[in-house]
Amino acid sequence: MSEYKGIRGAVWFKALTGQSAPLSGGPASVLAADAPLGNDTARFLCVVPNPEGRFPCARHGEVGLEEAYTLATRVREVIHEDNNTIKRPIIAIVDVKSQAYGRREETAGIFLAAAAAADAYGSARLAGHPIITLVVGHAFSGAFLTHGYQANRLLAFDDDGVMIHAMHKAAAARITRRSVESLEALGKTIAPLSYHIRDYAKLGLLHKLLHVENPEDPPQQEIQAVQKELITAIVDTRNSPVDLRSRMTSPGALDMRKTSIQVRNLLETQWAEIRHAQ
Amino acid sequence: MSEQRNDTKFINRQSFIELNARERAEILFDTGTSRELAGPFDRMESPWLAMQGVTPQADDGCVVMKGKISGQSTVVIALEGAFQGGSLGEVSGEKLTAALDLACADNEKGIRTNAVMLLETGGVRLQEANLGLASIAEIMASILVLRRHVPVICIIAGTVGCFGGMSLAAGLASYVVMTREARLGMNGPEVIEQTSGVEEFDSSDRALIWAIHGGEQRFAMGLADALVEDDAQQMVEAVQSFIAKGVPAVHRSSEIALYRSHIAALDASRQWDPKELRAIWKADVATEDTQ
Amino acid sequence: MEKIEFDYPAQHKVLKRAHVGVVGSGDLEVLLEPLEGDRAHVSIQTSVDGFKDTWKAVLDRFFAKYDGAVRIEIHDAGATPGSVLLRLEQAVEVSQR
Numbered sequence: 001m002s003e004y005k006g007i008r009g010a011v012w013f014k015a016l017t018g019q020s021a022p023l024s025g026g027p028a029s030v031l032a033a034d035a036p037l038g039n040d041t042a043r044f045l046c047v048v049p050n051p052e053g054r055f056p057c058a059r060h061g062e063v064g065l066e067e068a069y070t071l072a073t074r075v076r077e078v079i080h081e082d083n084n085t086i087k088r089p090i091i092a093i094v095d096v097k098s099q100a101y102g103r104r105e106e107t108a109g110i111f112l113a114a115a116a117a118a119d120a121y122g123s124a125r126l127a128g129h130p131i132i133t134l135v136v137g138h139a140f141s142g143a144f145l146t147h148g149y150q151a152n153r154l155l156a157f158d159d160d161g162v163m164i165h166a167m168h169k170a171a172a173a174r175i176t177r178r179s180v181e182s183l184e185a186l187g188k189t190i191a192p193l194s195y196h197i198r199d200y201a202k203l204g205l206l207h208k209l210l211h212v213e214n215p216e217d218p219p220q221q222e223i224q225a226v227q228k229e230l231i232t233a234i235v236d237t238r239n240s241p242v243d244l245r246s247r248m249t250s251p252g253a254l255d256m257r258k259t260s261i262q263v264r265n266l267l268e269t270q271w272a273e274i275r276h277a278q
Numbered sequence: 279m280s281e282q283r284n285d286t287k288f289i290n291r292q293s294f295i296e297l298n299a300r301e302r303a304e305i306l307f308d309t310g311t312s313r314e315l316a317g318p319f320d321r322m323e324s325p326w327l328a329m330q331g332v333t334p335q336a337d338d339g340c341v342v343m344k345g346k347i348s349g350q351s352t353v354v355i356a357l358e359g360a361f362q363g364g365s366l367g368e369v370s371g372e373k374l375t376a377a378l379d380l381a382c383a384d385n386e387k388g389i390r391t392n393a394v395m396l397l398e399t400g401g402v403r404l405q406e407a408n409l410g411l412a413s414i415a416e417i418m419a420s421i422l423v424l425r426r427h428v429p430v431i432c433i434i435a436g437t438v439g440c441f442g443g444m445s446l447a448a449g450l451a452s453y454v455v456m457t458r459e460a461r462l463g464m465n466g467p468e469v470i471e472q473t474s475g476v477e478e479f480d481s482s483d484r485a486l487i488w489a490i491h492g493g494e495q496r497f498a499m500g501l502a503d504a505l506v507e508d509d510a511q512q513m514v515e516a517v518q519s520f521i522a523k524g525v526p527a528v529h530r531s532s533e534i535a536l537y538r539s540h541i542a543a544l545d546a547s548r549q550w551d552p553k554e555l556r557a558i559w560k561a562d563v564a565t566e567d568t569q
Numbered sequence: 570m571e572k573i574e575f576d577y578p579a580q581h582k583v584l585k586r587a588h589v590g591v592v593g594s595g596d597l598e599v600l601l602e603p604l605e606g607d608r609a610h611v612s613i614q615t616s617v618d619g620f621k622d623t624w625k626a627v628l629d630r631f632f633a634k635y636d637g638a639v640r641i642e643i644h645d646a647g648a649t650p651g652s653v654l655l656r657l658e659q660a661v662e663v664s665q666r
Binding site: 298331332334335336358362 | 586591596602616642
């Protein structure tokens with residue numbers, strides 16, 4: 001397991017956009033830029049640590065109130081501006097520690113801020129914008145729901161520094177009354193519990209795992225390879241429905257989420273029976 | 279309204295909170311119209327709990343019922359807070375998502391079908407971790423589509439409240455109905471204390487917890503649309519009134535400019551008395567309503 | 570978690586199924602369904618290991634008074650014998666409504 005360093009987001013944002021400054025009017029923790037990607041111009045979004053941030057609990061790569069509402073704003077701009085033109089792809093570069101755990105955040109309704117960002121991403125997807133998430137580092141819990149999990153396609157680096165999970169290990173162990181060691185042992189046989197990205201990939205939620213040699217200082221050829229994968233994912237998205245059902249029809253999902261599929265089939269059958277009876 | 283409730287049932291006030299998930303769902307429907315889908319005898323249990331030595335429940339803590347409310351076709355999904363804290367696992371999550379999707383498909387065919395979610399949940403079920411988190415993302419995606427057709431009504435009655443990832447689902451709902459015994463927030467006091475320290479949030483301070491997350495505060499800030507007593511009839515009437523109201527012109531989670539300006543105006547150098555926020559935030563909501 | 574099964578002789582045909590309870594702390598869920606033949610079958614999943622004798626005692630007591638041909642499935646989260654009996658009786662009552 002790797003500790004969160006908070007450097008990968010900025011590295012990949014720079015690599016893919018050539019820029020490193022936030023747009024004017026936003027906090028320094030949300031990087032946003034439009035940059036060419038294949039034949040498209042794509043909007044790239046990334047949350048990065050900002051030690052100078054206004055909110056003390058959101059200075060180290062957490063997604064807080066400002067980050068969530070700024071992401072929502074930057075996504076909504078794209079929907080608004082592209083109303084009558086080609087729908088710009090939106091690339092969410094993800095390396096987020098967690099949501100912000102603070103009293104100010106709760107008082108000011110961080111749940112709504114997070115929902116607003118997810119609403120914006122989801123609305124953009126429904127409007128036909130290809131949303132591609134590139135997980136370059138950590139993607140935890142509420143932070144990932146806010147920034148990334150509404151995408152049409154999820155891509156992640158096949159690298160030990162990449163981690164997608166519902167809760168950090170120590171907290172998850174405490175709440176489920178286990179030791180960290182026994183949680184790790186369980187993760188070896190129960191894929192949804194695992195903190196390893198290759199186990200996450202087994203769940204069928206990821207579109208693709210991308211091989212990278214040097215995710216914290218990528219050479220040009222590695223950047224180009226990632227760009228190519230993003231372009232392929234955009235093309236794939238444009239030829240597919242705007243919903244998230246691909247996460248349930250992938251080979252991995254057919255195996256790991258077979259109970260989900262049974263549940264859905266049962267509900268469909270019974271729903272139809274009721275309609276005929278009424 | 280095609281079917282009226284049996285009013286004699288409500289001569290005496292009946293607690294809503296004391297009802298279990300199945301009873302809460304059932305009581306919202308016009309009398310005798312509800313049918314449960316994927317109920318306990320269908321035995322759609324979590325495949326992940328038993329392998330971790332945790333006893334499963336036959337409905338996985340999620341009740342799906344379809345019937346009529348105010349004579350309109352409606353699906354009600356209720357999470358059982360007493361089972362694993364109402365947490366979302368693979369099965370309960372998919373029941374919720376599939377129910378919303380089926381309602382959506384009917385609406386697209388011209389069969390109007392409303393949706394009500396009764397959320398008593400701490401969020402992701404940690405024994406199913408990444409499948410629970412993925413489920414919540416899918417529930418959110420399904421709410422976003424369905425709420426274009428019909429109001430998606432969220433009830434948080436208590437006593438578990440609505441926390442974690444599912445608080446985002448509540449945030450996406452068309453209307454949120456709460457009681458004074460309910461709480462709504464992303465992070466519970468314990469996890470904030472453990473992560474950010476006791477000086478940030480003292481989780482033993484009950485008054486502070488209710489002042490921030492409680493239904494009265496959420497309603498007073500304009501983050502919930504109705505505050506009702508712990509009374510089944512009031513709950514029924516609230517649901518009926520929001521069904522009658524239909525889809526809001528703008529959903530709260532799409533009011534970016536409004537809330538972004540609220541956040542920008544806050545003095546982040548100190549903690550706030552939650553009551554400070556009531557006057558400022560609610561005033562704007564009231565203004566929006568009259569515009 | 571432990572799985573335990575018991576069989577009891579039965580006389581009466583049962584017409585309706587019943588579901589009561591929740592797998593919450595100190596409580597249990599009971600699913601009762603009609604079973605063909607002249608026996609009752611009980612299967613238990615409990616989060617508390619090592620109480621097979623106690624379960625037998627509780628069920629012996631219950632089936633001393635009840636002779637329905639049923640399949641009973643119990644999901645237990647550490648209920649006391651008293652709560653178990655209460656839930657079983659409640660399930661029977663619901664099945665007779």
